[in-house]
Amino acid sequence: MELLSPMHILLIVGIALLVFGPSKFAALGKGLGEGIRNFKSSVKEGNDTPQDPTKKV
Numbered sequence: 001m002e003l004l005s006p007m008h009i010l011l012i013v014g015i016a017l018l019v020f021g022p023s024k025f026a027a028l029g030k031g032l033g034e035g036i037r038n039f040k041s042s043v044k045e046g047n048d049t050p051q052d053p054t055k056k057v
C-alpha cells in the first residue's frame with residue numbers, strides 16, 4: 001500500500017480546506033506558487049554565470 005495514494009492526498013486537501021477555509025487555502029496556494037516561481041528564476045539566473053570553484057569569495 002502506498003503512503004500517499006490519490007485518496008490520501010484528497011483526504012489531506014479536504015482536511016486542510018476545512019481547517020483553513022477557502023480564502024486562506026487560496027492565499028496559501030498563491031504564496032506557494034510565487035515562492036516556487038521565484039526559486040526557479042533565481043536558479044536560472046545562477047546558471048547563466050559560470051563560477052570558478054577555486055576562487056574564494
